[in-house]
Amino acid sequence: MTCKTKIVATIGPASSDFATICDLIRAGVRVFRINCSHGSEAERIQLIQLSKQAAQSLDIPIAVMIDLQGPKIRVGELEKPSITLKRGQTIKITAQSVRGNEKYFSIELPELTKNVQVGNRILLDDGKIELKVIRKLMDFLEAEVINGGELLPRKGANFPDSELSLSGITEKDLNDLKLGLENSIDAVALSFVQSEKDILDLKQHIEQKISVCKKVPIIAKIERPQALEHLSKILEIADGVMVARGDLAIEISPACVPTAQKEIIQTANRMGKYVITATQMLESMIENAIPTRAEANDVANAVFDGSDAVMLSAETSIGKHPVLAVKTMVSIIAEAEKHLAQWSVWNGNIIPKSSDEDSFFVIQAARDLSKDRNVTAICVFTQSGRTAILLSKTRPHVPIFAYTPNADTYSQLSLYWGVHSILTSRANNLDEILAIIENTVSKTNHLKSGDQVVLICGYPVQKFRSANLVMLHTFP
Template sequence: MKRRAKIVATIGPSSESRESLSALIQAGIDVARLNFSHGSHEEHQAKIKLIRELSIEFNKPISILQDLQGPKLRVGTLPKAGVSLTAGEVLNMELDLDNRPLDFIEGKEKTIFLEIPNILHSLKVGGRILLDDGELEMEVLEVYSRGFKAKVILGGILYSHKGVNLPGTELDIPGFTEKDQADLEFGLEMGIDAVAISFVRDADDVNCIREFIRRKKPARLNMPIIAKLELPQAVENLDSILDAADGVMVARGDLGVETSPADVPVIQKRIILAANRKNKLVITATQMLDSMIENPRPTRAEASDVANAIFDGTDAVMLSGESANGKYPVESVRMMDAITLKAESNIADWGHLYQPTIGKDQDDAFAIAIAARELAHDREVACIAVFTQYGRSALLQSKARPQVPILAFTPIEETYHKLGLYWGVIPYLVPFSSSIEDMIYHVETALLDSAALLPGQKVVLISGFPISAMGMPNLALLHTIGSLK
């Protein structure tokens, strides 16, 4: 049985060499995530070039997901050993309002500088400040012209550039920063396959990105935009965000800090179900195998977490620190692959297998995808073959959740690369088809050459008709491999 859900792996110091990245691809990754919170354009360009080279070498499409930093609030530069903060201690947190060096100041009251925009007007006395994904907590005592005084509630060691969260505080800051704009323009030039946008609040944040792509690179308007759901406002605006975006990421790290850990499992299930109902991509992320950053095996709770995301119906599961800077990046991918396969083999018993049916409110293209699924199940078909120009037909077939593999055939290289994101989809790059006969010929040639199928096996072909128009699917055809004369 071949794994259906896709694996996203973040590429970083532990996985960016040719040897390491080759091992990750062989272990089973489908999507390489590049975190633009770190690294220069030159460093990311080298990673993109290497990913494309290895994709060709291993004859496997690896989708490249650019993850924009967004308006992330971070601590400035601290001593390498970090700064010890003790419960009850009062310190100053100051903003860089005039480009002063962001150096830590030791003294009776420590001063820590923050790499954040001017948010002082949004702060209130008594407000909570969480640092390092909630590991440390403070309370605002006083707001002044350059910053604020804070009392340490939950102490610990604070290190440079750790995240800052302000739960319960609505910040009036731009969602699409100047850095994001420069990074996205670079990514578009480099040919990234999808972009994830951070700290989305509403549909306007998504539409802003799409308009930027329209202005800078209109040929890439079909590139998927993934909205990362990290804020309570995003969960409140879930339906409108799903309508605007091509997919969402359940970003459980910041989400758990901004809400509470107890809320996250319920929010995760709600997001995944809503995304599947709207035929949108959904990636489940953050701390899935977190202990494997340091250990060769995950905890039993982590294994259950990955499996439950599969049971919930996620399209993909994601590794962050495990593959970017952990000690066991390849083992993490292998473990995620094994857990996912085991969960998928038992999904009929334990999973939420969302099986959409044909209804009056569904469009014709999705009705064809569901009909192809039913035909494949009834006639003991080996696979469903989808002809797609921009990937929409393959996505709809993926969301119909057939029990057989989905083979997506496209003449467009950009589409071929991004299909690695889609649940259950195996991409093929083929010549353009101008007739049904051409289409069947390309399917048979690709499948027989790759030994994916044998003569006599049946496939369901779906496509737009006329074939040369490469439109949305309105044709489903049952075909026996080897019968074309």
Template sequence: MDTLHNNKTKIVATLGPSSDSVERLIQLIRSGVDVVRLNFSHGTHDDHLKTLRNVHEARERTGTFISVLQDLQGPKIRIGEFNEPHVELRQGGSFTITSEAITGDQQRVSTTYANLPHDVHVGDAILLDDGKVRLRVSEVKGSEVRCEVIVGGTLSAHKGINLPNVAVSTPSLTEKDIHDLDFGIKHDIDYVALSFVRTAEDIRTLRNEIIARIEPSRFLPIVAKVEKPQAIANIDAIIAEADAIMIARGDLGVELPTEDVPMLQKKIIKKCSEAGKPVIIATQMLESMINTPTPTRAEANDVANGVVDGADAVMLSGETSVGKFPLEAVQIMDRIIRRVEMENIEMSRVLDHPASGVSSRHDALGRAACVLAEQMNAAAIVCVTHSGETARVVSRYRPPTRILAITDRAKILRRLNLIWGVRGLVIENLVQDSDKAVKQIRERLLELELVQEGEYIVLLGGQPFFARGSTNFIEVEKVG
């Protein structure tokens, strides 16, 4: 049982040189991390295997169910090498990007993306190094894209290329991604994130690759990273197809006007909440803590607003992977979450949800459990679940009551680590007799001090216990 954490909004931490040792992982877990992210844009499979082994050891030593999110690189487009450490591009000057394999200089540079000359047109914007350098296409000739420098600056090797409003022809799932996916499946990762999603078809493509690689009884949830303008245009279909959404504000903020991102974030969170899909806010949440031990007030406010908006999770990237203060970043994020949640801000009282949003038996039972818990002032909503679906549905209604998932598989608790408000425990030998099972559950909750004698719990489950799709009863039980 994960008894370390009580916050409802979860924390995702990216691992790297600053955070991937066993001792550091134990510290991070005890400070509030629920999910660790492995960024496959960096490192070899040997590097990631070492990190995974450390995660498994830290999981065992803390007695928690820390989850692993594999983040596939996707078709990241970059420039190539220069013949010197960096070049200076001046506003009004010209600069050429070529698909030929050359060593760059002051006039031109190569790109990793062979189709660039076919995809861009005169007048298109090309952004380099997260938008710090801005070009406009003036001519496309053969393998060369000639540009005018609109915003100059210093440019060094391997910086990223962003192409806002360009229909990039490269697939979202690359050969490298498929190779990395094989590694992730082999090592039993809990979530896989797809980068640069543009349409729901991108997610279906990844889903088909997963299905072809795992046995029918397994399920690997897909997190769709929203970081392209095309994804915003197709957001409803993407949310419907994905298992979770990550609002990746880095590339999104480069390709869209900065002032558009805050309200887009709020709208996407609202859509995910209505669809019952978990949503992660990512990128630059406590960015200054890469180099300083405390965040800016604006960063603290950013985390707090994400909690108030109803995000399932907030994510740290460079702060924990390469930053100087990874532990402090997690501790501060955890404190911000706890402080906001202490305010009892009624983000979405269950009784305020219209009944028209109830679309299935699961939804109806989940909503009813929340209503009962609120009216009875219950200590917990206890979901007996085989797949985790029952707990996820209850979480959708954001009840003020604690949500406890009881399952027979640790894998399910790891999957639920990304879901708002859900904590859980494994009971592998739950008896099938309902009266005896309820007694067993009450005793286990008392033993772990999750409830106290005399308190009420709302129990949601089905018979036979731990059978897929069997949820069919709800009852109120007094503990003790």
């Protein structure tokens, strides 16, 4: 069963062998995520290579995305194994390297006293402990404990009310990025994005500091309130976004995540950009063989909201049932997609940028033609994949077959909603294009004699122009 909404699966200890990776692809995975927060460089290289080998073995295109760790802000070392913070007490916090206790402790944020203001909140250990800054001095902050608890060393710290001046890209990220590009990754996700500047910085590193011959889509993870404030500007620069609901829930509260999710997805779709919904989608399946009813609703609603892809994290990386989790997600998506006409929030009306206007009108014409009851597919001939990606955002009711002679484009198009990529030789004229379509798409059993397809390509064909031709072709 093939879904239009793509499934992203995180590979980890539970799914890192060749056989399981093949099983995940057969079950419906089309994007593999490599989480750079875990494992060694050698292990990450192996996972990338195994994913590509499995895809080649099965003759199914797969995209590999690395997820950069980003800056991790943590509590420093403590004098004891843990300390207890009680509601109402005051405590001092410094950026200096000290061994903490019940009176003071450190947080590894160099610009702590500059970035954090009186009244700002500090959340520790995934939000379990909440502090409020009541006084600022030169070298430390004084905070009141709002919600107390036991604090262990090296726990994470979040600053939902503060604009942090630290770079969104660490030396580790640059090393992981270089490693990924050298091993032909297809996309990169950037963590803890605050503004479009973080995306521009990453693009600069890719273009100037690292030798790379292909365009790699950048996915901005939206997990800070500042990213929500700058969402449109981030989307102007990034190729897509991820609704990273874990840290987002810590920063803005779980109650605000559903509306934030809808805002992110709607804005990305309107601007013609890619969007993944992630985090705890089938969390109970880490242990159990069936999901909760709430989880099934969550996946279906992400489809109805207009997600291009939905993501499994711990479910496939460390869970007991990685392949079953994918099969379960496929069944939920497939059922939801039967009812898109009735319940879908996204209607496919993107707002084109000026640079996309010519392609946009060609794509709109193709989508209108595809509504004819005799049309069973749209076939796109593309070098970069851009036309197929824009067409995907308009949500046609028929499959999109994207033909490309570019091996990188062939893999990257696995990211996008409703797109089936096909690696083909270059065509020099329309007759060759039609022959390629008849020799390939008909083998998928989607088409039969008398069926029609909508063809999109650049014309003259041999000039490799942007899409400017739409035509109907009837299968003999």
